[in-house]
Amino acid sequence: MDRESEVFSQRLEKHHDELRWLYMELYDNSSMFAELCNQMRQFYLDRKKELKKRDEERASDPDWYKRNDMLGMMFYIDNFAGNMKGVESKLDYIEKCNVNYIHLMPFLETAEGRSDGGYAVADFRKVQEKLGSMEDLEHLTEACHEKGIQICMDFVMNHTSEDHEWARKARQGDGEYMSRYFFYDNWDVPSQYEKTVPQVFPTTSPGNFTWLEDIKHYVLTTFYPYQWDLNYKNPRVFNEMMYHFLYLVNRGIDIIRIDAVPYIWKELHTSCRNLPQVHTIVRMMRMISEIVCPSVLLLGEVVMEPEKVVPYFGTVEKPECHMLYNVTTMAATWHTIATRDVRLLKRQLDIVNALPKEYVFLNYLRCHDDIGWGLDYGFLMAAGMEERSHKQYLNDYFQGYVGGSCSRGELYNADPVTGDARFCGTTASMCGVEKAGCEQDDGAMEKAIRLDIMLHGYMFMQSGIPVLYSGDEIGQLNDYTYKNDSLKAADSRYIHRGAMNWKQAENIEKPGTVEERIFHGLQALEKIRASEKVFVSNADTWTIETGDGSVLGIGRYYEGEKIIGLFNFSEFDRTVRLNETETEEYEELISGEKKGLAEMPIPGYGFYYLKMKKL
Numbered sequence: 210m211d212r213e214s215e216v217f218s219q220r221l222e223k224h225h226d227e228l229r230w231l232y233m234e235l236y237d238n239s240s241m242f243a244e245l246c247n248q249m250r251q252f253y254l255d256r257k258k259e260l261k262k263r264d265e266e267r268a269s270d271p272d273w274y275k276r277n278d279m280l281g282m283m284f285y286i287d288n289f290a291g292n293m294k295g296v297e298s299k300l301d302y303i304e305k306c307n308v309n310y311i312h313l314m315p316f317l318e319t320a321e322g323r324s325d326g327g328y329a330v331a332d333f334r335k336v337q338e339k340l341g342s343m344e345d346l347e348h349l350t351e352a353c354h355e356k357g358i359q360i361c362m363d364f365v366m367n368h369t370s371e372d373h374e375w376a377r378k379a380r381q382g383d384g385e386y387m388s389r390y391f392f393y394d395n396w397d398v399p400s401q402y403e404k405t406v407p408q409v410f411p412t413t414s415p416g417n418f419t420w421l422e423d424i425k426h427y428v429l430t431t432f433y434p435y436q437w438d439l440n441y442k443n444p445r446v447f448n449e450m451m452y453h454f455l456y457l458v459n460r461g462i463d464i465i466r467i468d469a470v471p472y473i474w475k476e477l478h479t480s481c482r483n484l485p486q487v488h489t490i491v492r493m494m495r496m497i498s499e500i501v502c503p504s505v506l507l508l509g510e511v512v513m514e515p516e517k518v519v520p521y522f523g524t525v526e527k528p529e530c531h532m533l534y535n536v537t538t539m540a541a542t543w544h545t546i547a548t549r550d551v552r553l554l555k556r557q558l559d560i561v562n563a564l565p566k567e568y569v570f571l572n573y574l575r576c577h578d579d580i581g582w583g584l585d586y587g588f589l590m591a592a593g594m595e596e597r598s599h600k601q602y603l604n605d606y607f608q609g610y611v612g613g614s615c616s617r618g619e620l621y622n623a624d625p626v627t628g629d630a631r632f633c634g635t636t637a638s639m640c641g642v643e644k645a646g647c648e649q650d651d652g653a654m655e656k657a658i659r660l661d662i663m664l665h666g667y668m669f670m671q672s673g674i675p676v677l678y679s680g681d682e683i684g685q686l687n688d689y690t691y692k693n694d695s696l697k698a699a700d701s702r703y704i705h706r707g708a709m710n711w712k713q714a715e716n717i718e719k720p721g722t723v724e725e726r727i728f729h730g731l732q733a734l735e736k737i738r739a740s741e742k743v744f745v746s747n748a749d750t751w752t753i754e755t756g757d758g759s760v761l762g763i764g765r766y767y768e769g770e771k772i773i774g775l776f777n778f779s780e781f782d783r784t785v786r787l788n789e790t791e792t793e794e795y796e797e798l799i800s801g802e803k804k805g806l807a808e809m810p811i812p813g814y815g816f817y818y819l820k821m822k823k824l
């Protein structure tokens with residue numbers, strides 16, 4: 210056997226029994242399993258030399274993504290730089306942002322106007338023409354790798370677009386393809402599903418089924434009517450989707466974001482969320498990638514409460530995803546701004562900090578999606594905040610109506626039945642930069658910028674990988690132009706998916722501009738984060754009692770070094786008392802000032818990064 214085949218065989222050997230066991234448990238089909246193994250071998254053989262080298266390098270440094278200098282940025286290719294080649298020409302800017310991981314938002318073939326921001330894929334092996342080609346993608350991944358930048362892409366495996374070849378064949382009545390989706394010729398079964406399955410888009414796309422008049426069938430569509438849910442009970446669906454996955458990683462992708470992962474398995478009389486079979490599938494995917502392309506990381510998109518999120522890491526012996534989004538922390542952060550009360554956030558961070566340090570979270574202030582108010586209402590209720598009225602308060606606050614708010618933004622999927630709504634806006638607009646700019650109020654602008662930078666400082670203090678949404682680094686505002694586009698107008702998420710304003714970005718060189726102040730504010734923090742090893746993902750992290758209800762304290766410790774972060778979530782000056790650390794001496798890393806912690810004033814929306822002097 211040559212060396213290549215030997216490497217593959219060893220890796221397959223390592224996982225074969227468990228993989229086969231799980232596969233047979235779901236599908237009881239050994240010939241399809243044999244086909245999967247053959248295809249894995251083929252994808253391994255097709256994998257480029259440079260990528261195999263990466264696989265080996267990372268095998269000897271499996272914690273590489275837990276480094277303290279990791280920083281991500283996400284963007285839509287067209288909004289950021291027109292097309293793939295444009296992105297390549299902007300890599301210097303990406304480096305200037307200290308970013309070493311880019312998430313290219315969905316770029317595969319999709320039908321214009323029925324794309325859900327690219328999350329309705331019509332062809333998993335074709336790049337949207339306006340963005341470039343597969344060759345451009347490979348060129349871009351190579352250019353990124355040369356600069357030490359990782360590339361992440363979405364793998365939308367829960368559904369295909371109705372324009373996908375399988376869907377088109379199914380629509381022509383071809384049973385083989387109909388069996389890859391969920392079709393019903395009457396309302397009996399769908400009506401039973403509707404009793405237990407919640408709605409994802411209650412306003413923009415109510416219900417979970419779509420009636421297809423031409424073939425007189427209902428089809429399951431959890432998201433938009435043009436996104437047809439795939440039926441993973443069919444092993445052909447699983448196998449083919451795994452081949453697409455391997456095809457894509459062989460283009461040089463480092464991180465696969467598994468879109469909408471909790472939804473991929475459906476069972477009648479359940480919520481069709483987080484079913485045990487979903488974990489079997491993710492575990493199989495992890496083994497498949499460890500066999501074919503072990504340098505690739507799996508990032509699960511699980512937008513759920515913490516108890517539902519954490520199981521997607523799997524166990525130490527049987528890992529599933531490498532990384533997950535820290536979604537509840539994100540939502541709790543905005544709640545804290547609106548209430549100036551850090552109790553919930555502190556409790557949320559305590560939950561996250563108590564998890565095994567191997568778990569890596571992606572931290573973010575906002576992404577391309579809405580902010581859902583998935584908070585711990587049991588806890589809030591005890592503090593006098595009732596769910597419905599509190600959600601109403603948060604939505605009113607961030608629209609700028611109540612609570613001394615300076616935020617601007619819009620509701621998303623306001624549900625007239627439950628009274629529920631989520632929220633959309635860019636970080637800067639939600640921090641007050643938009644309002645202060647419109648009103649030409651310098652004092653308000655000062656406050657807004659402080660809040661914006663403080664929030665980033667707090668996000669960088671958490672364990673895991675911080676990810677910026679492109680444009681946030683220069684304080685880009687909400688983009689209301691989507692309202693003039695009939696294909697987008699109904700979906701307010703487009704308010705925070707505006708095109709990167711490169712003219713505005715030039716201001717980062719002009720002292721005193723909003724762009725310059727935010728960009729350099731962030732840059733200073735990024736440099737500290739990258740140079741202090743206490744920011745590695747597996748450092749000890751805990752929250753600290755600060756003696757003030759609006760000031761959050763976070764401690765980090767790693768190999769003899771200790772940093773304390775203090776973050777004032779109110780616009781008013783506060784005083785912090787940290788009794789237990791009275792004898793220690795600290796240096797504030799941003800200003801370079803020495804500080805004792807016994808009694809410390811902290812300005813409105815101010816924050817400190819305090820490093821303990823070596824004893």
Ligand code: GLC
Binds near residue numbers: 325326328329432469
């Ligand atoms: C994920 C995406 C979201 C999309 C949905 C359906 O949640 O983040 O933008 O609408 O999946 O694919």
